[in-house]
Amino acid sequence: MFSFTKNIFFITLHPFTRVCVPTHAHFCAHNAIIIVKGNKMKVAIVKYNAGNIYSVIHALARLGVEPILTDDPALLASADKVLFPGQGEASNAMKYLREHKLDEMIRNLKQPLLGICIGQQLLCSHSEEGDVDCLGIFDTKVCKFMPERQEDKVPHMGWNTLRDTRSLLFKDFANEEYAYFVHSYYVPLCKETAAVTDYIQPFSSAMHRDNFYATQFHPEKSGSVGERILKNFLEI
Amino acid sequence: MLAKRIIPCLDVKDGMTVKGTNFVNLRQAGDPVELGRTYSEQGADELVFLDITASHEGRKTFTDMVQRVAATLSIPFTVGGGINELKDVDRLLSAGADKVSINSAALRRPELIDEIANHFGSQVCVVAIDARMDEQGWTCYMNGGRIPTERSLFDWAKEANERGAGEILFTSMNHDGVKTGFANDALAQLSTSLTIPVIASGGAGAMEHFRDAFTLGHADAALAASVFHFGEIGIPQLKDYLRKEGIAVRL
Numbered sequence: 001m002f003s004f005t006k007n008i009f010f011i012t013l014h015p016f017t018r019v020c021v022p023t024h025a026h027f028c029a030h031n032a033i034i035i036v037k038g039n040k041m042k043v044a045i046v047k048y049n050a051g052n053i054y055s056v057i058h059a060l061a062r063l064g065v066e067p068i069l070t071d072d073p074a075l076l077a078s079a080d081k082v083l084f085p086g087q088g089e090a091s092n093a094m095k096y097l098r099e100h101k102l103d104e105m106i107r108n109l110k111q112p113l114l115g116i117c118i119g120q121q122l123l124c125s126h127s128e129e130g131d132v133d134c135l136g137i138f139d140t141k142v143c144k145f146m147p148e149r150q151e152d153k154v155p156h157m158g159w160n161t162l163r164d165t166r167s168l169l170f171k172d173f174a175n176e177e178y179a180y181f182v183h184s185y186y187v188p189l190c191k192e193t194a195a196v197t198d199y200i201q202p203f204s205s206a207m208h209r210d211n212f213y214a215t216q217f218h219p220e221k222s223g224s225v226g227e228r229i230l231k232n233f234l235e236i
Numbered sequence: 237m238l239a240k241r242i243i244p245c246l247d248v249k250d251g252m253t254v255k256g257t258n259f260v261n262l263r264q265a266g267d268p269v270e271l272g273r274t275y276s277e278q279g280a281d282e283l284v285f286l287d288i289t290a291s292h293e294g295r296k297t298f299t300d301m302v303q304r305v306a307a308t309l310s311i312p313f314t315v316g317g318g319i320n321e322l323k324d325v326d327r328l329l330s331a332g333a334d335k336v337s338i339n340s341a342a343l344r345r346p347e348l349i350d351e352i353a354n355h356f357g358s359q360v361c362v363v364a365i366d367a368r369m370d371e372q373g374w375t376c377y378m379n380g381g382r383i384p385t386e387r388s389l390f391d392w393a394k395e396a397n398e399r400g401a402g403e404i405l406f407t408s409m410n411h412d413g414v415k416t417g418f419a420n421d422a423l424a425q426l427s428t429s430l431t432i433p434v435i436a437s438g439g440a441g442a443m444e445h446f447r448d449a450f451t452l453g454h455a456d457a458a459l460a461a462s463v464f465h466f467g468e469i470g471i472p473q474l475k476d477y478l479r480k481e482g483i484a485v486r487l
Contacts, residue, residue, distance in 0.1 A: 054332045058307050087357055153433050153456065155359055155402065159239040159281055159486040178239060178486040180312060182359045199238060221312045221334065223276065 040066075041234065044079035046106065047071040049096040050086025050118055059220035063231055073105040081234060082109055084123075085116035085220070090142070090185070091130025093122055103135055112211050112236045114169075120207060120214035121185060129185050137212050140190040145200055155184040156199045160217075167194035167208040169215070171232045177225045179205070179217035187216065239486040240450045240478070241281035241457035242471060243435065244464045246271060248317075249288050251297045253465070266465075269304045275464065276311050278471040281486055283309070284337065284405075284459060287317030288380075299331050306332020314362055322351050329356060337362040337405060340378040343385055343392070346399060353400025361403075362435075363396040365389060367422075368409040374422060381409050390425060397430045404430060405459065407437040415441025415463070423453030435459050443469060443477045450483050 043060060045053055047069045060067045060083075067083065068075065076082055084106065086093070097103045106113070115123045122134045127142035134142070145154045159178040162170070179197075186203040189196065194213070195206035207214040213233060219226035246253045246268050253268045272283050285305065287298040295318055302315055315328050316337030325336050342348050342363055352361040366381045367374045367389040374389035393404050406426060408419035418439045427434045433456035436449040440460035449455045463469045475485045 052329065052334070054306060054330070055334070058332065059310060061307070062310065087359065089357075147431065150428055151454070153431060155432075156238070157359065157403070157433055158241050158456065161237060182312075184358075218312075221310065223310050227310060 042079045043067040043081045044076050045069045046084045050088035050093050052087050053085055055220045056083060056085045059230055071100055080111060082113040084113055084119035086118050088118050090121060090127040091132035094132045094134055106135055110211060114233045115214035117218055120216050123214050124187055138192045138207050138209060140187055142185050142187055144185050148200055152200050155182055157182045160197050162195045162197055162205055165195040168236050169213055169229050169232050179222040179225055181217045183216060237484045239484045243282045243284055243457055243459040244275045244280050245284040245459050245461045247286045247288050250294055251301060268301055269308055272305055273308055276309050279475055280471055282311060283313040285315045299327060302328055302331040302333050325352055335360045335362050337364045339364040343378050349396055349399040349401050358400045358402040361401050362405050363401040364405040366407045366409055393426055397432050403433045403435060405435040405437055411439030417445040418449040418453055420448055420453035423455050427454035443474050447481045
């Protein structure tokens, strides 16, 4: 159901809370709305104190999905897919998640979850950013990039290639496709690595364990490549 | 391998794109959202939208445009022009911009860089510097290149870096609109003295100019406007050329 106001319309999906999306959001005709068991797919975005979730909402809207943004454990638990995006600082984000009891809730989710950027880092066991223990779903630590040569700028910002992709996120992928990154901390290679990118050293540009998926890059900002990754996630 | 970025820049006045030569003589070049979408489809790596409207109503029109861009594009974009305080940054990021570019306001009150970095993170803070070279060396200018300051390009860029800027967008006023290439010596000096990425701006007229900005100027990205707007250089053709010249680009 849509209700229009001057510049914004609210997508009302009972019993979900309202998410505002500009009226100009493109709902692409060629991307049919994804149906699960006869119902429109319920996609929830974890609401916490990390910035810039608008681009994720827009990217999903372009795929014909109307996400809800919520920190309500019951709503998150009842969603078909959960996204855990964001930019921000790790220790502040963890503090917020703990205070709102979202840490336990996220660990207990059984449906596919996609962590993006700091979302991937928060799924690891510890981050050097603010020296904080994180959610511990991926058994590895998050480290700060240390430049080795003059051309090693931090943050790692821009388009870089993905190699050795191994997860459903990268279904029908060619090697060496480009994705958009902005980050100063990285996850080293580990058993949960699902894609590798080289910057200063090889690092985990995507991860996967059980129902938990994550990307260090921003699929919502990675053009058609990112769109395919989001679509693949929604189809898991 | 991290790709060198190609960034078309769209100057926006009253909701339409324009491009000046040496900052005057504006020519109309279309709807910014449609133009942005076209560039994105052609392989632009990022876009910059500069609001050159001064009025309050113009600013609202621009914010509405930012919302439309955010809904339409799936590549990162930076917005600039008329950003004086934190609440301007908040308004534009909330409208969906990925980064903001600040220029005169940072020269007037450098703490703005620290504030943006602390509130929103360094990655959203692009410090744009317009500078002109004369006998004294490179001097920074404010207000769209109209008012000279006491600051030198290199000192100011270093200070911006240390205060928490995420990128430096350097426009050479000597080269802007002249189409004879970027200011590669100054770019190289910036790139080797800063720890953040440098975007080259001002002077693109041919594909070799982009190559030189990357190879001689060690720039991380190159920005141009009129060569793209008027179809003098196509982005696919430019990227193909750069790849053949051994430069990593996203195809």
